[in-house]
Amino acid sequence: MENPLNVALVGYGFVGKVFHAPLIQATPGLTLHTVVSRDAAKVQADWPELTVVSDARTAFADPAVDLVVIASPNDTHAPLALAALERGKHVVVDKPFTLTLQEARDVVAAASRAERLVSVFQNRxxxxxxxxxxxxxxxxxxxxxxxxxxxxxxxxxxxxxxxxxxxxxxxxxxxxxxxxxxxxxxxxxxxxxxxxxxxxxxxxxxxxxxxxxxxxxxxxxxxxxxxxxxxxxxxxxxxxxxxxxxxxxxxxxxxxxxxxxxxxxxxxxxxxxxxxxxxxxxxxxxxxxxxxxxxxxxYRRYYAGIRDAILHGATPPVTPQQMLDVMRxxxxxxxxxxxxxxxxxx
Structure with a gap:
């Protein structure tokens, strides 16, 4: 397989710790590279080899990061997704994708302009x-x-x-x-x-x-x-x-x-x-x-689909239109x- 995609996970609360981190690490072709958290000790107790930063924009600026996964509180989803896309990163957002349909449209449009993938984590x-x-x-x-x-x-x-x-x-x-x-x-x-x-x-x-x-x-x-x-x-x-x-x-x-x-x-x-x-x-x-x-x-099938969409141009497991339909x-x-x-x- 190609060199794995490096993933930055934003947020290490329940969803980030229990769902995203282990699923990312268990999906061939993805590597959990960085976690954004204000509690570095909590993260490194589980993943001592990871880089932990306190500011999401530090992770977004890292050229080694290919994919950003946002697992922070719901009201941060849209602004963090937009900031990551501006730095040329692919983005996965935990549900809900955004708070409003207009925010969702703005994020989808930004991804299109940046020619980057954006998707929402619909593991169920x-x-x-x-x-x-x-x-x-x-x-x-x-x-x-x-x-x-x-x-x-x-x-x-x-x-x-x-x-x-x-x-x-x-x-x-x-x-x-x-x-x-x-x-x-x-x-x-x-x-x-x-x-x-x-x-x-x-x-x-x-x-x-x-x-x-x-x-x-x-x-x-x-x-x-x-x-x-x-x-x-x-x-x-x-x-x-x-x-x-x-x-x-x-x-x-x-x-x-x-x-x-x-x-x-x-x-x-x-x-x-x-x-x-x-x-x-x-x-x-x-x-x-x-x-x-x-x-x-x-649930690994979601992240395998994200990997294949980024590396091989496959249809994302959750498409922009599907995200907009749910938000509507x-x-x-x-x-x-x-x-x-x-x-x-x-």
Whole structure:
């Protein structure tokens, strides 16, 4: 393989430490070269050989850096992406891509002028259960889809003092999990006709949205996207209902837990979900429940796609238009919830 691409990671909080750093290091053709963090000791406890700098612009000015990955608070995404592009770097931004659709357009335009790649980290396209859903739909196992329910619920009843839960630009669950669920729906079904959203604060003392229930209206089916921080039971992830049967899946993809536990991406059992889900189909006039054949997930496929796009001109794993489509729905969802009405997507 060619000389590896040197990567500068901006931010070493939960997302940078748990997701990006190990996935970058585990992807052939990429090398984690620099981390931007004000806590050098924290970074070097995990990666003693890395360069650590406190200022992102120092990393952007380094000619050895090829690719910048931005895993800092949401309101810094657009300005940092623009600054990195100005220095001729390729850029990956953790979701959400930006705070507004106009910011997203500005970053995409800057990347085009600089002739550099820009992409957003939509790792959950490579969740095992989402890949299983995609296969079942594409194979026609469930028939014509009538209802698609996608849940990402957790039980976090106590409000924490962290930027994701503050009443500040980019805070709240809609910016945190909304981009994932919207992107998955768009991958399966394309753009909806309209969106209806209920985005709310339900926990005692909540300062940012901690709940959303969103319906995407398509000509012949509905996609319901739901997330809450007050779900201690149930654990539904997907419920997909069609004219031939249903797919039901409980529990989240295993890769996040594996990364939290320090499992090296690609180790034995990586991306395998022990809870494969069930398919309920009609056979000979009877409803029969079967264990679904589960696909294997692998978040490294995102970074392998970034590598191939930079080195070989392949289509990026998440294209600029796909990023803009998600940001458009993020904004329309906020408008729908504020005005308490369905908004046409057009």
């Amino acid at each position: 396209r490579w969740d095992a259960d989402f890949l299983t859903v995609r296969r079942l739909i594409e194979e026609g196992t469930l028939g014509r889809i009538a209802e698609f329910h996608s849940h990402f619920d957790r039980f976090r009843p106590r409000v924490q003092d962290r930027w994701r839960e503050r009443d500040a630009p980019g805070g709240g669950l809609w910016y945190d999990l909304g981009p994932h669920l919207l992107d998955q729906a768009l991958q399966l079904f394309g753009a909806p006709l309209a969106i209806s959203a209920d985005i709310a604060r339900l926990r005692d003392g909540a300062r940012a949205a901690d709940y959303f229930d969103v319906t995407l209206r398509y000509p012949h089916h509905r996609a319901v996207l739901h997330a809450s921080t007050l779900v201690a039971g149930n654990g539904l992830r997907f419920a997909v209902h069609g004219t031939r049967g249903s797919y039901l899946k409980h529990g989240l993809d295993a890769q996040e837990d594996q990364l939290r536990a320090g499992v090296v991406p690609g180790a034995p059992g990586w991306g395998m979900d022990p809870r494969a889900g069930e398919v309920v189909l009609e056979r000979d006039g009877q409803l029969v429940t079967e264990i679904a054949r589960a696909e294997a997930g692998d 729905l993020i904004e329309l969802g906020l408008q729908s919830s504020a005005e308490r009405r369905e908004i046409a997507v057009g």
